Amino acid sequence: MDIFLHNTKSGKKERFVPIKKGEVSMYNCGPTVYDYVHVGNLRSFIFADLLRRMFEYNKYEVKQVMNITDIGHLVSDGDDGEDKMTKALKRLKKPLTLEAMREVANFYFSKFKKDIKDVNIKIPSEFPFASDNIQEDIDLVSTLTEKGFTYKTSDGIYFDTAKYPDYGKFGNLNTTETPESRIGVNTEKRNFRDFALWKFSGKFNNDLGYDAPFGKGFPGWHIECSAMSVKYLGPEFDVHTGGIDHIPVHHPNEIAQAVCAGYPYAHYWIHNAHLNIASKNDSENGSEKMAKSGENFITLKVLRKKKIDPLALRYVFLGARYSSPIQFSWESLESAEVSLSKLRAKVSELGEKEVDTLEDQKVLVKNYKKKFLESINDDLDTATALALVWDILKNESLGEKDKKKLVMGFDKVLGLKLNKKTKVKKVEIPENIKMLVTERDIARANKDFAKSDELRKEIESLGFEVKDTAEGTVVNPV
Numbered sequence: 491m492d493i494f495l496h497n498t499k500s501g502k503k504e505r506f507v508p509i510k511k512g513e514v515s516m517y518n519c520g521p522t523v524y525d526y527v528h529v530g531n532l533r534s535f536i537f538a539d540l541l542r543r544m545f546e547y548n549k550y551e552v553k554q555v556m557n558i559t560d561i562g563h564l565v566s567d568g569d570d571g572e573d574k575m576t577k578a579l580k581r582l583k584k585p586l587t588l589e590a591m592r593e594v595a596n597f598y599f600s601k602f603k604k605d606i607k608d609v610n611i612k613i614p615s616e617f618p619f620a621s622d623n624i625q626e627d628i629d630l631v632s633t634l635t636e637k638g639f640t641y642k643t644s645d646g647i648y649f650d651t652a653k654y655p656d657y658g659k660f661g662n663l664n665t666t667e668t669p670e671s672r673i674g675v676n677t678e679k680r681n682f683r684d685f686a687l688w689k690f691s692g693k694f695n696n697d698l699g700y701d702a703p704f705g706k707g708f709p710g711w712h713i714e715c716s717a718m719s720v721k722y723l724g725p726e727f728d729v730h731t732g733g734i735d736h737i738p739v740h741h742p743n744e745i746a747q748a749v750c751a752g753y754p755y756a757h758y759w760i761h762n763a764h765l766n767i768a769s770k771n772d773s774e775n776g777s778e779k780m781a782k783s784g785e786n787f788i789t790l791k792v793l794r795k796k797k798i799d800p801l802a803l804r805y806v807f808l809g810a811r812y813s814s815p816i817q818f819s820w821e822s823l824e825s826a827e828v829s830l831s832k833l834r835a836k837v838s839e840l841g842e843k844e845v846d847t848l849e850d851q852k853v854l855v856k857n858y859k860k861k862f863l864e865s866i867n868d869d870l871d872t873a874t875a876l877a878l879v880w881d882i883l884k885n886e887s888l889g890e891k892d893k894k895k896l897v898m899g900f901d902k903v904l905g906l907k908l909n910k911k912t913k914v915k916k917v918e919i920p921e922n923i924k925m926l927v928t929e930r931d932i933a934r935a936n937k938d939f940a941k942s943d944e945l946r947k948e949i950e951s952l953g954f955e956v957k958d959t960a961e962g963t964v965v966n967p968v
């Protein structure tokens with residue numbers, strides 16, 4: 491069955507055609523290891539894992555590379571501000587040396603590995619560290635210089651975006667320079683969109699750096715990803731992922747570097763929307779992106795302390811498509827945990843009785859499998875896939891053996907460990923479910939049945955069902 495994915499490059503949902511039959515090569519922008527990852531970052535990594543599992547379910551062999559940024563990422567995501575790793579050294583009162591930097595990177599990398607294990611992310615084929623691939627960055631900067639795409643300023647080697655006429659097509663960027671777009675931009679830059687390929691060592695990073703023919707320094711954050719993806723996957727590969735914050739800067743820059751060096755580069759660029767959180771400073775309860783720098787972030791450590799199953803987070807993410815924003819709240823996380831525990835309880839009751847599906851109902855099994863594949867292959871529609879699991883467990887025409895086989899087969903993609911024994915949590919109707927029900931009531935009153943159906947699915951994927959009775963809408967845990 492065909493797979494369809496929304497490609498940021500074209501702005502359209504496209505049929506997936508692999509470069510090599512039966513194989514998928516995929517690069518995921520990984521963590522900057524200067525702190526613990528937060529649950530927003532985990533949305534990005536769980537999304538990459540779901541993509542991988544979807545491809546595997548479709549019998550592709552997946553080569554997945556996720557980089558570890560342990561040098562060169564400045565706090566601004568651009569060319570200015572402090573280096574994030576140097577900032578971590580100061581925070582941790584460590585000596586400002588490359589060795590100490592690697593120690594910090596190793597520490598947060600080990601914590602990252604524990605986190606991704608706890609949310610059941612499969613380990614990628616490679617985890618290349620930026621600091622282990624400096625020569626590849628130097629070679630790429632040299633190639634771009636030989637081809638005439640760079641210029642030197644007092645603080646580094648820059649990419650000249652004017653030399654790449656396609657710059658700005660990806661992400662539909664406004665590349666017209668105006669007095670406003672120049673505000674706060676290094677005056678030595680020829681164009682406000684130009685970006686650093688290599689930054690010379692300086693006061694802001696305590697003169698740390700690597701020797702290079704063009705001067706001691708360190709790679710820009712973007713060059714790392716172009717160099718490492720090509721090293722580990724080749725000059726042309728299938729899929730590249732990251733959060734939507736990478737659409738305006740990091741990914742256009744990666745593409746410019748790779749294409750101008752002569753590489754065809756990635757075919758499908760797929761971006762996850764953000765996990766947002768209520769803004770602390772906003773009395774009207776606005777919401778903002780969860781970010782390490784925003785001091786609004788929640789880590790898995792906090793979930794563990796509250797004795798919340800980290801897989802409840804995965805459940806929350808499955809309830810919405812990867813490209814829709816999600817609002818973090820403790821209520822929705824707790825309600826997801828309740829749903830997950832109920833799902834597991836239902837699964838654990840199965841299979842004891844070797845009841846088979848009646849012969850004339852066997853078509854149901856086939857249909858469920860087909861629907862599941864259609865959902866995940868339709869740009870990873872995990873909410874529908876999850877709702878199918880609930881539907882199967884409720885379906886009295888299916889035998890227990892088939893129910894279990896179907897559900898555990900689907901769990902290869904969902905990754906919820908549905909056969910884990912878990913105590914069922916006490917159920918109350920949480921606020922977020924009540925709100926969704928109200929929204930659905932309004933949609934129905936307005937005869938917007940498409941919306942009301944979508945909301946019903948969302949409610950079901952969170953483990954509750956709505957019934958429209960003569961007395962009004964009744965909501966119950968499934």
Ligand code: AMP
Pocket residue numbers: 519520521522523530531532533534559731732733734735736762763764765766779780781
């Ligand atoms: P970083 O460690 O900041 O380089 O981010 C690692 C990955 O997490 C990147 O792909 C980001 O786009 C993604 N990311 C960062 N914050 C969020 C968020 N709040 N929601 C979803 N993805 C995020």
Ligand code: ZN
Pocket residue numbers: 518519520715740
């Ligand atoms: Zn990257």
